[in-house]
Amino acid sequence: MTTTGDPRELEVHLAALADLVHDAASFERHLAAIQIAQLRLLAHAGRLAEAQAAGSSANVRDHDMALRSIAAELGGALRVPDRTMQRRIAAARTIVEDFPISLKAWERGKITRGHVDAIVAAGTALPAETRPSFELAALERCEGRTPNRVRAELEILAYRMHPRSFTERHQDAAAGRCVRLIPGRDGMSDLVATLPTALAEGIHDRLTRQGRAIIDTRTERADAAGSRGDVVATDARTMDQVRADLLADLLLAGTPAMDDTRDTSAGPLGKIRARIQVVIPASVFAGSEEPCDLVGRSPIDAETARVLAGGNAMWERLVTHPVTGTVLAVDSYRVPSAMRRYLQARDQHCRFPGCRQAAVRCEIDHNEDHALGGKTATCNLCHLCQRHHSMKQFTCWRVRQLSGGVLVWTSPLGRIYREDAPTPAVAFTPAVPAGSAASAPF
Template sequence: MAKTRETPDGEAYLATLAGLVADVGEVAREMARVQIRELRVLAAAGRLAEEQAVSKNAKVKLHDMALRSIAAEFGGVLRATDRTVQRRMGEARTIIEGFPAAVTAWESGRIVRGHVTAIVDAAAVLPAEMWAEFEAVAIERCEEETPNRVRGELETLAHRMHPRSFAERHEEAAASRCVRLVPGRDGMSDLIATLPTVIAEGIHDRLTQQARAIVDTRDERAAGGGENGAVAATDARTTDQVRADVLADLLLAGTPALDDTRDTSAGPLGAIRARVQVLVPAATLTGSDDGPCDLSGRSPIDPATARTLAGDTTIWERLFHDPTTGVTVATDSYRVPSGMRRFLQARDQHCRFPGCRVAAIRCEVDHTHDHALGGATELSNLAHLCQRHHSMKQFTAWRVRQLKGGVLEWTSPLGRTYREDAPTPAVAFTPAAPPVAGEPAPF
């Protein structure tokens, strides 16, 4: 049964909303002008300090003293410390002088500040002489997506453009892995582990699954009685708190305190394992390419790890494609999802609401045209939506229809339309060619 929309849609409501949307657009444009002006002023101050170095031998000292003096002067006006202002001056020079095309695109409204930040952050791994080349490609990509969606792609692009291979740089970076303790306030501290991305993601994912299992089943444990039941009956912890407690239990005791399977080899918590979707180019698997692989919805990982995941495990979903032809060579999951779900996960990669980047493996498959209203369960009527945006589609006046090629066209309560193209495919799907008479069927 179709559910009643909860978003009001009267004429007065829509007129008020339209006015507020117009206002926020104007405010955003005005903020961009002010922010760019501030960056240019701070960058000019940094150049002024550099010009005070009158001799080569004294340049470093004079430059630093001039920077401190100007930063302190600015700090008095901005009510900020001179160290903070000096850092902002350096960042402003990097943006204004190192990425002028991005600033111009921001000024014209083609991109927003979040895009500029993503471009600058991603380019940090590249030599300065390559920034302009990277910037040109990055701006074009940013015009089509929100900053959070494009960030991972820009990181991968920068790594691929780097003159040294990603595998070589990852090996050096992995040598710096460590665990640090940062004392905090009120008897609390931060335990920080610097690990290869795929390991860190796996750890966090497993902690999350274990925490959710504890939260979701504590009522059942409380009803069961016994010592664990008594503890569960008073357990009002949030998922974040449970996740932190599980981490401490695992590291200090080897098993979660509320894990009923701690003395067995099977059970809900004992069976939980991390699940991460990795997109691996064919050239990487064969060893002819040492570029980064895409940890779907997150960031690049090194090729050696991707090869291991693709070949040596039964709990990671793998997608294997030929980057030259774009034809899918294999798509496999040891958890045995349906072929339709695997196709959609590879096509969508993330939630298909404009701007959302929740990975597809964390989303729900939604019938674009409601199944209860006759919508078919077929690829042209299915797309991934996270729980938040799935609920918005059901209970608000936002509407969506699916066009050819997996394109979603969203319509807001004000009638504004937002085209949501399927992400640039990390794998490409093509129908198999019909067999030629007399030739054996392909495998």
């Protein structure tokens, strides 16, 4: 929020913002009640179709015809295609019938629709008898956290509770890797690659870092030319456009068509390599098939994690508390700064409430500005993505850090948002009595 500094003007702005926040929260509660009622109605429509076909010798076909008919009836009344309505009915039955505990928690305002969707997405593959215990464990993890923050943890929880190991399921899924060409309009097409997550994340990271180097070089040269009064050609490509051009160059020619970064601070594009951040339980190195956390994205299988760790000379050992799972200490090989290593292990991602940008793609911020006397110490530092770093700098959002890496954010309205140092989604926490001095690696 930016004002002229007039206290009266600031008071008016804050009053208007307070009204907006109050109304938004009220609308969200009403909207949730309506959405839940609609889900129950659509689930009832699905059961009605099932009852209509009951007793038929061709039950599967008759049930499908009954469902199509009901979906078409509802779709006609609501001006929605019958196929879309049929998908909505199926989704509603999944939530209402297979995840009733989560639905009830949403109804009581304990979680949001986003949490329900994350629980359903993670738990659908579980056997029916396992889902109730999964829901209860998932709801504990959702408390006080945004859906995107808890999504990877829920996926890992579901993988742990599944009777088949994640590695086995990943091997089956990897057999379906492919590249597809989908023709589009106006001379454009979509090239879609279905790959293991670690590879896809690495490809996207390298394209992004190369694109950032090109854009930074463009800015440097434009500034230098402007200071001399020269006129330079302007490269107005967006990051998405640069990434797409780089992908085409690398696949067709093996190298970017133009590399203007050779003599700049960005450095040659060819030297930029993919970088991902993975948290691996120590048990994985002993042969366990425990899923591992690709921070900021989703879990990966143990075998892929072992291959990544075996071929990488830059890794860190995390010691976590056996009960809470919080990071206690870090040691590492071939990294430039112990403090940076510790902060990356502690924070994992941007520490603004709800943000999941991985720490390796964030900036380290002085919670109390260095220019105002803030210390360069772990108790005054945290990772913030570029968006939230600049928001802290240029708006009225403020943050202070408590012991244990806990951040307390204060909004322009004075609302308090507590941001605890995240526990690794795959922290190894054996069943030992509370208060035990034992700790666990990774």
